[in-house]
Amino acid sequence: MTFMEKRRRPGKPECCGYPISIFFIVVNEFCERFSYYGMRAVLVLYFRYFLRWDDDLATTIYHTFVALCYLTPILGAVIADSWLGKFKTIVSLSVVYCIGQVVMAVSSIHDITDTDRDGTPDNLSLHIALSMVGLLLIALGTGGIKPCVAAFGGDQFEDHQEKQRSTFFSIFYLSINAGSLLSTLITPILRSQECGIHTKQQCYPLAFGVPAALMVVALIVFIVGKGMYVMDTPKGNVLLQVMKCIGFAIKNRFKKRGKQYPKREHWMDWAEDKYDKLLIAQVKMVLKVMFLYIPLPMFWALFDQQGSRWTLQATTMNGNFGAFNIEPDQMQIVNPILIVIMVPIMDNLVYPLIKKCHVNLTPLRRITIGMLLAALAFVAAALLQIQIDKTLPKFPSSSQSQVKFLNLESRDLAVSVSGQQPFNASGDYLTFDGDSFTVSVAGGNPVMTNFLKGARQTVLFNAAGILETLQDLKQKPEQGVNDIKFVNGFRSPLNISTKSQTLGFIAPLKVSNNTSVRQGKTDFSIANAAGEMCSYTMQLGFGSSYTVLIPSNFSFGTNCGENIKETENIEPNTVHMAWQVIQYFLMTCGEVMFSVTGLDFSYAQAPSNMKSVLQAGWLLTVAVGNVIVLIVAEAGTLRDQWAEYVLFASLLVAVSIIFSIMAYFYTYIDPAEIEAKFIEHEPEDKEKKDIEMTKRDSVSSEVKQTKI
Structure with missing residues (x-):
């Protein structure tokens, strides 16, 4: 057996030419990605509506978590290559991962503490503390195993199985997107x-609990396959070696500054005193690509807002698609669906057509176009936000009050406010400047009334005068639900309920508590103490608010609902969620051109034994991009959300211009050719050279588009 032939590993079972061990790795990856993306899909809504953080803080913590998930792969790579090996690293960090998911599920159990009437836990500090611990453990787990699983799968193949290895990476990529797609569809349903x-x-306990269960399954499946795995012992971390080489070059450069030392062609050449020329040449190639990475985090700053700002935008939209309703966090499913569609279209149709038109669309030009498409997606998001803002109610300023007068009688009664012309209550809000007014009903004695500044109120009155003043919402109901309250103008107490909740008995001339009702047809049962029943139906949209008046002439019978009057406080969302597909489409096209091309370019331009170094660098750009988002979210003073979208788009366009200039001066290289020059002159034995030559291009042929 020559050294060019792969050493076979006896006793490892195969099926159709594939190691059976890869089955366990693929299933593990599917379950882990389901766990991660499922938890992440509902995370920003958990922050916003369970922990009661505002939009900016929810966005900041969300992107801090994502940034940590892409910083910890460096730690995982060091542990695997220098200490535990890939298998033990995956197992140990998966245990940490499972614990984190379980802690997140426990943190969202609202019954572990008392809750207010709106469902907010009284002891929020406990929930917040558990959530932060859970997220830190998850970030360590998912990031730590990220660089290990794919590489561990590749270790299962021998050199004569290059075709099978390539197919494995395709299946591996499919399992990632399948897990992402299914979890983004299912967990929002569980949350709702x-x-x-x-x-x-x-x-939320169910929405977090199912991903936790899938992560436990992922760990069990991976451990079950232990006896079938090929497990190489750690051989030292290349990343650490590269960092030491760079550090020595910098240190030596400043240590030996002076005329007695000859100048070096490249500053890395100062490392020749300690490191061989082959390693230095490889580090130069890596640094050349890493320099191009500097502008790239701005793309990820926009891309990862699909799970934060875009999801929050969807909560103010209409999700009725006819046969089904879409939850705001379910809109994220558009991205993995479009990826599965767009990748083969781009590879098999768009790129070949461009090539036939004799257009030289180099990898760096593709990356530039990808960034511009992402910027265009945010322009689309800004235009959509402007349309949403137009449909929002005009709430009062801090110096104004908005008042609606609601007549409980079955006949018209004129109302006069501070000597103005009398008017009949119409169900519309009137805006007043100031806070103290005299109100008279039907020519009766005027009554001094205070209207709260900056508030919306409903004044209940009948022939006897003002009965009560209600505080109305001055913001859209959360998560697209509808806010309903009943006013009993009838002569006896009424019990009002739906199939899922009871509003309780409402005394005459009194009002019920605000009740949150989901979109669609809702039947309200109205009953009196004698047991008489009336069914009243409302067809509700998304994000509306109504005050429903049961008037004094109400009666039970066949047509009992005819006299019931609905007054609209806040109109339902009118802009449809389908409009978000435009920005998702543009962003996905940008992702395909940016991410897939970037990974392929990085591997093609990297030395044979430093692919993992550039992978760590690529993941680092994702982390930095999320840091950019949290800085803008916290430091930004823009009042309008559409303006923030335009700001991000403008920043990415500026970065794209800078990157295109850097790309213009970049010279493409052949790493194998450069390495061959040094290998030929290295006084190493023939065996080592043969092995290096066979490994040189193996990884770049395996690179597949990956949802990182």
Whole structure:
């Protein structure tokens, strides 16, 4: 057996030419990606509506978490290559991962503490502390195993199985996107369910619990396959070797500054006193590519806002697609669906057509176009946000009050405010400057009334005068639900309920608590103490608010609902979620041209034994991009969301211009050719040279488009 032939590993079972061990790795990856993306899909809404953080803080913590997930791969690579090996690293960090997911599920159980009437836990500090611990463990787990799993799968193949190895990476890529797609579809449905012992609210424990269970399954499946794996012992971390070489070059450069030392062609040449020329040449190639990475984080700053700002934008939109409703966090599923569609279209149709038109679309030009498409996606998001803002109610300023007068009588009664012309209550809000007014009803004695500045109020009155003043919402109902309250103008108490909740008995001339009702047809049952029943139906949209008046002439019978009057406080969302598909389409096209091309370019331009170094560098750009988002979210003073979208788009366009200039001066290289020059002159034995030559191009042929 020559050294060019792969050493075979006896006793490892195969099926159709493939190691059976890869089955366990693929299933593990599917379950892990389901766990990660499922948890992440509902995370920003958990921050916003369970922990009650505002949009900016929810966005900041979300992107801090994502940044940590892409910083920890460096730690995982060091542990695997220098200490534990890939298998033990995956197992140990998966245990940490599982614990983190379980802690997140426990943190979202609202019944572990008392809750207010709106479902907010009284002891929020406990939930916040558990959530932060869970997210830190998850970031360590998912990031730590990220650089290990794919490489461990590649280790299962021998050199004569190059075709099977390539197919494995395609299946591996498919498992990633399948896990992402299914989890983004399922976990928002789980979140939208109601659960709880003492109080019912959205079921975040289930939305986090199912991903936790899938992560446990991923760990068990991976461990079961242990006896079939090929496990190489750690051989030292290349990343650490590169960093030491760079550090020595910098240190030596400043140590030996002076005329007695000859100048070097490249500053890395100062490392020749300690390191061989082959390693230095490889480091030069890596640094050349890493320099191009500097502008790239700006793309990820926009890309990862699909799970934060774009999801929050969807909460103010209409998700009724006819046969089904789409939850705001489910819109993220558009991205993996479009990826599966767009990747083969770009590879098999768009790029070949461009090539036939004799257009030289180099990898760096593709990356530039990808960034511009992402910027265009944010322009689309800004235009959509402007349309959404036009449909929002005009709430009062801090010096104004908005008042609606609601007549509980079955006949018209004129109202006069501070000597103005009398008017009949129409159900519309009137805006007043100031806070103290005299109000008279039907020519009766005027009554001094205070209207709260900056508030919306409903004044209930009948022939006897003003009965009560209600505080109305001055913002859209959360998560697209509808806010309903009933006013009993009837002569006896009424019990009002739906299939899932009871508003309780409402005394005459009194009002019920605000009740959150989901979109669609809702039947309200109205009953009196004698047991008489009336069914009243409302067809509700998304994000509306109504005050429903049961008037004094209400009666039970066949047409009992005819006299019931609905007054609209906040109109439902009118801009449809389908409009978000435009920005998702542009962003996905940008992702395909940017991410897939970037990975392929990086591997093609990297030395044979430093592919993992550039992979770590690529993941680092994702982390830095998320740091950019949290800085803008915290430091930004833009009041309008559309303006923030335009700001991000403008920044990315500026970065694209800088990158295109850097790309213009970049010279493409052949790493194998450069390495061959040094290998030929190295006084190493023939065996080592043969092995190096066979490994040189193996990894670049395996690079597949990956949802990182």
